[in-house]
Amino acid sequence: MAKYKSLLLPHRWVSAGRVRKCYHSAKHELHKGDSVLEVKVGIGWQGYCRPCGEDMIRAAIEQLNRELSFARESCEVDPGARSHLRGGHDARLDPPRPPRA
């Protein structure tokens, strides 16, 4: 089976090679050797200080948990929505057939 497409933007932790500013706030100054969370946006990378990076990861986890809850609640409302997980066809999705004359 093919690998799932990631819902996350490409990102990486790197060590700051020079003094730079955090992309979230220019007041957050990064010094050489500090951990920097770099997020790929378009063709470039945006660097965030470690506290901002940790907050972003927490926010992403919360967002994904909400998405998972939403998906599960949607499946409870529409049981047929899970049919693809069983790899089969769910007859409950078929519209009722008119009685034969």
Ligand SMILES: [Zn+2]
């Ligand atoms: Zn920051």
